[in-house]
Amino acid sequence: MYFAKASISVLLAIAILIIGCEKQNSPPVADFTFTPIIGNTDTVFTFDASVSYDHEDEVQTLQIRWDWTNDGTWDTDFSTSKFISHQFNEFRDYTIVMEVRDPKGLVSTRKKAIRVSPSFPVVKTVDKETVNDHSVRIQGEILKDGGSPVLECGACWSTHEGPTIRDQSISSDDPDSSFYVIADHLNSGMTYYFRTYAINSMGPAYGIQVTHTTPGLPVIHTSRIGNITLTSASTGGNSILDGGSPVSYKGVCWSRFKAPEISDPRTLEGPGSENFESLIQNLIPGTNFYVRAYAINSVGVSYGEIQTFKTTSTLPTLYVEAFSMVGRTSVKLFSRITFSGGENILVRGACWSLNPNPTTADPSTSDGNSTGYFPSNITGLESNRVYHFRAYATTIIGTAYSNDIMIQTEPPVPPYVSTAPVSGITSTSAQSGGEITDGGGSAVTVRGVCWSTGTNPFVNSQRTTDGSGNGVFESSLTELAPNTTYYVWAYAVNSVGTGYGNRVSFKTRN
Known part of the structure; x- marks a missing residue:
């Protein structure tokens, strides 16, 4: 009995000894790192708690949990994973708390500060x-x-x-x-x-x-000119781009100047970007024109290239405005060229004949080389004859004539004569003469001076014969009586009769 009690005591002592010899368990050591060490609200931070350890247990047996804001509330549960990522949604300074627990339930914590800056929106x-x-x-x-x-x-x-x-x-x-x-x-x-x-x-x-x-001005190109006539031509527009805004109107505009605009005469061909043709009408023959296509959208108007053309030429247009008689054998015509026909006037004037529709092959004048009004002085006509007159204008195209004007010259009358003063007076001679200012519409056949002691002239009295024709002439008076008063008249004879000049008197010397 005693032996049994002793055995039990020994066993108890041995057990107590063994228990006393066992090593005491210690809590784990908490630690962590993170990258990057600074960031912003867009940054995803990576936290690494694998640097934590325990003296009795393997690292992989340790459990980790995290408090991202140090508010006393754990944001994760315990996990044996030592790595975790986190993104902060506010920019400020944070205190990160990490807690590690070993298999026996012992824990430790570690805190670290991190600064989170704001990020770009x-x-x-x-x-x-x-x-x-x-x-x-x-x-x-x-x-x-x-x-x-x-x-x-x-x-x-x-x-x-x-x-x-x-x-x-x-x-x-x-x-x-x-x-x-x-x-x-x-x-x-x-x-x-x-x-x-x-x-x-x-x-x-x-x-x-x-x-x-943004929409821009349309783009348009002017087509070539064709079908040119006296008063018309055809062209158009092509390769039209609307510039991003629909074309509301298009056509061609023209002018006699180098940059026609839509304020000048134009065609209107409607909307759209399709190619088109336009007929230009009511043009002036033989005239240079400038034409270009246009297109209009909501932004404005744009133009194509300027094309030039000349309508075909024609004869000039002219007429006789009026006329007047200048003497008995002269006429003055007043004419006007209203249109050159598209070419330069080379010569203009008047022509006449006793037959209708005279031409430049008949007698004619040359009175300049421009358009507009011009006078023509016509001389050398016969008295009491019906003449036909026309104005004319000549270009490289030809000669154009006005309407035919019929004018009858006045009937002939005796010549108009003036008597020259008497000079060189001696007892038996003197000098005089005269001037025939108008032949009266008939050729002067005889001219000279006649004199008498009476006051009335007579050709069959004493006289001189000093040629014929109009103009100035000189006469010599001879066989005069000394100390006598004489009366002198110039005279001229044509087919109608005799014309006398003014009377001049003088007295011979003793």
């Missing part, structure tokens, strides 16, 4: 819509504020790619998550690049780029 260009020819509506959406309030949002644009707020821009009145702005005063016919933007404390961020081409 994220903005999206949602839509582009044309308002009018010079305005575009841009819609955007703020997807993320980057952890910092959006201070401003809107759209920016430029004619180069990648516009920024340093280029033209407009901000939204309400920087909400969804916004739109209208970009206006855009120039015609330009390609613009647009981006939405959002600005927070970090600066501006941009959405994707969209393009927009």
Whole structure:
């Protein structure tokens, strides 16, 4: 009995000894690292707790959990995974708490500080819509504020790619998550690049780029001229581009000047960008014209190349306005060339004949080489004859004539004569003469002076014969009586009779 009790005591002692010799369990050591060491609200941080350890247990048996904000609430459950990623949605300084637990339930924690800065916002260009020819509506959406309030949002644009707020821009009145702005005063016919933007404390961020081409002036080319006549020609327009805005009107315009516009005469061929032909009418023959095609859209009017042509020429147009008699054998015509026929006037004048429709093969005058009014002096006609007169104008095309004018010259009368003063007076001689100013419409056959002591002239009294024809002549009076008063008359004879000049008296010497 005693032996049994002793055995039990020994066993108890041995057990106590063994238990006392066992090593005591200690808590694990908590530690972690993270990368990157600083970031922003867009940064995904990676945390590594594999540097934690335990003196009694293997690392893989340790369990980890995390508190991202040190608020006393664990954000994850215990897990044997030593790696974890996390993104912070606010920019500030955070204290990260990591707790490690060993298999026996002992725990330890480790805290580390991390600084999270704000990131750029994220903005999206949602839509582009044309308002009018010079305005575009841009819609955007703020997807993320980057952890910092959006201070401003809107759209920016430029004619180069990648516009920024340093280029033209407009901000939204309400920087909400969804916004739109209208970009206006855009120039015609330009390609613009647009981006939405959002600005927070970090600066501006941009959405994707969209393009927009504003309508420009149409493009049109002038067709070649054809079918030229005296008063018409045909042309048109081709290779028409509407410039981004439908062509509302098109046609051709023309002028006698180098740059015809739609305010000049023009054709109207309707809308659309199809090629067209136009007939130009009511032109002046033989005239240079300038023509070009035009096209009109909502932006304005544009023109094609200037083409030149000349309508075919014709004979000049002229008429006799009036006439007057100048003496008994002379006529003055007053004529006018109203149109040159499209060519330069080489010569103009009047022609006449005793037969109808005289031409330049008959007697004629030459009175200049321009259009408009001109007089023609016609002399050497016969008295009491019916003459036909026409004005004429000559160009390289030919000679044109006016209407035929019939004029009857006056009947002949005795000549008109004036007596020259007496000079060189001696006792038996003197000098005189005269001038026939008008032959009276008939040739002067005899002329001279006659004298007498009486007061009336008689050709069959004493006289001289001093040739014929009109003009000035001189006469010598001889065989006079001394100290005697004489009366002298110049005279001229034609087929009608005799004409006398004024009476002149003188007295011979003793």
